[in-house]
Amino acid sequence: METEFEVLLIEDDMVDVLGFTRALRKSSDPVNLHVVAHGEEAFHFLQKKEGRGLPNLIVLDLNMPIMGGLEFLGTLKSDPALRQIPVVVMTTSSERKDIERSYDLGAAGYMVKPLDHEEFVTKVKRLHDYWKSCEKPDFKIV
Amino acid sequence: MLEFISKLFDTSDYPARWHCGNWTAFEGWLHIISDFGTWGAYMAIPFVIAYYALKKKELPYSNLYWLFCAFIFCCGTVHLVEAIIFWHPVYRVSGVIKFLTASVSWATVFALVRILPNALELPGLAQANVELRKTEQLLRTVLESAPNGLILINQWGTISLVNRETENLFGYDRKDLIGQPIEMLLPARFREGHQRFREEYFQNPLTRPMGAGRDLYGVRKDGEEFPVEIGLNPIETETGKMVLGSVVDITERIGSLERERESARQQEALNEDLRKSNDELDNFCYIVSHDLKAPLRAISSLSSFVLEDTDSMSQENRENLEIMRGRVRRMNNLIDGILEYSRVGRVETSIKDHQSRPLIEEVMEDLRPSSGVEIRLIGDFPGIRYDETAFQQIVQNLLSNALKHAPKVGGIVEISAEDRDRSHVFSVKDNGPGISKNHHDRIFRIFQSLKPRDDEESTGVGLAIVKKLVERFGGEVWVESEEGEGAAFCFTIPKEPVGSHRG
Secondary structure: OOOOOOOEEEOOHHHHHHHHHHHHOOOOOOEEEEEEHHHHHHHHHHHHHHHOOOOOOEEOOOOOOOOOHHHHHHHHOOOOOOOOOOEEEEEEOOOOHHHHHHHHHHOOEEEEEEOHHHHHHHHHHHHHHHHHHHOOOOOOOO | OHHHHHOOOOOOOOOHHHHOOOOOOHHHHHHHHHHHHHHHHHHHHHHHHHHHHHHHHOOHHHHHHHHHHHHHHHHHHHHHHHOOOOOOOOOOHHHHHOOOOOOOHHHHHHHHHHHHHHHHHOHHHHHHHHHHHHHHHHHHHHHHHOOEEEEEEEEEOEEEEEEEHHHHHHOOOOHHHHHOOOHHHOOOOHHHHHHHHHHHHHHOOOOEEOOOOOEEEEEEEOOEEEEEEEEEEEEEEEEEEEEEEEEEEEEEHHHHHHHHHHHHHHHHHHHHHHHHHHHHHHHHHHHHHHHHHHHHHHHHHHHHHHHHHHHOOHHHHHHHHHHHHHHHHHHHHHHHHHHHHHHHOOOOOEEEEEEEEEEHHHHHHHHHHHHHOEEEOOOOEEEEEHHHHHHHHHHHHHHHHHHHHHOOOOEEEEEEEEOOOEEEEEEEEEEEOOHHHHHHOHHHOOOOOOOOOOOOOOOOOHHHHHHHHHHHOOOOOOOOEEOOEEEEEEEEEOOOOOOOOOO
């Protein structure tokens, strides 16, 4: 049985969530999308999911309340059970230091949120296609 | 003559004086005793004069004294012989001695006449004393009015002379100082050490400042300490080696140094504040820009959703929505401009040696595809010590501006460099419409584009960024242009980098 592609979106901006959902809807395959508003909520979600298969991809905003994106990324990548989930950062910031810091912490990709929704759709489509084409990561606990 | 010499002491040709004429005993002995007396005195006088001349080393005309001695000695001898002749008539010896006496006397006369004019010029003793007193008075005045405290000590460290300034500085009367050890003027903690230094100094006295590299202090009669500067001069005197110390109170000098340091500290603090507030401003721009962009994107997205989701929308509504989206894009560009402008102050720089030509060519590679305008590199391009990214950013902004303003047909942009004293001057010149003189200052300010507001291409930060970058590295930027004659944008790069370095 083919498992549905599962994405965890960590994003506090409601409109961005809406935009992302619309963009995904326009991409070819149905995607199982979970949305949380910040890092801490994301960990709650992941703890509940453990043992029943983890998401294939995490899309992460940087600028969020309670637990920001970089903090979440650092914590996730130091957790042996969770660090194999690929994380793509999706943020407003095009600052070089944010980009470098994200990759240093183990991000698999970095995407600057475009102003236009059309461009956003294109980007998300490309992201989706790329991750679909990758082999599904093995989530066995090391 | 031979006969005279051989009969010099012969008395046979004359009678003794006693037998020549009728001398009473009184008359004869009056002569004899007087002659002996005179002789005795005339013998004594040369000895006294000789003693005086020998002892008084720097006597003027000392040879004259010896002539006086000889002259008086001869006269004395004449009197001796005159007395002897009463018994032994040695008239020939007497003649010889009288001749000698005459010769020496005339020699003395000649000597005296010869030196008389000079001798008249010699000051008398009284006058010499007056001169001496004047000189002494002058020296004393100099000593007393010297702005430094002067202290003369002997090799046992005893004070033997001080001037008025010393009294003022230390608050003692000189009678309390003379004869006392110099250490009484030092704070107690330095006294023992000073004694050792002083003994060493007398071993090898040199004119030099005292206590090189150490802070020196004196102590007043009332116990108050004050910082001093001391110069030492060794002096050889008849009573042995002495040292003249020259003391200056440097309380005020140290005070003004302190004040200078204080004002430098304040200046530094101000600079630090300025740097901080500049940093804060840049960080503020960064944060605000990001916070402004999020809602803007939301507006943009939502307007897209509306457009997508509404099938039946009037043409007017659709147009209005499109205009709104245009303004949103413009605002987004402005925010990007602020971000980019603030980034100039935030990014770290690394100043290294580069060849400027390849850097310019790289920028040209990036820009050329989008333009049909010809770009020419004129002349030689120097090596520069600069931040690579900053240089390319400057060139990129100026070049893309030039390409934008050069005519689409027959457009030419010329890039050149010139060596000028302490800097290189780079110039990017287009043959576009040019810029009127009264806009020359304005165009370098942020958001001061001369294009219409709705031109999305032009955000009005390019030249502001160029100015900020160029000035950050200690250069200048200006434009040379007349309306209708193209524009040349010039910027300087100092040969010695002065830019602020972060990180």
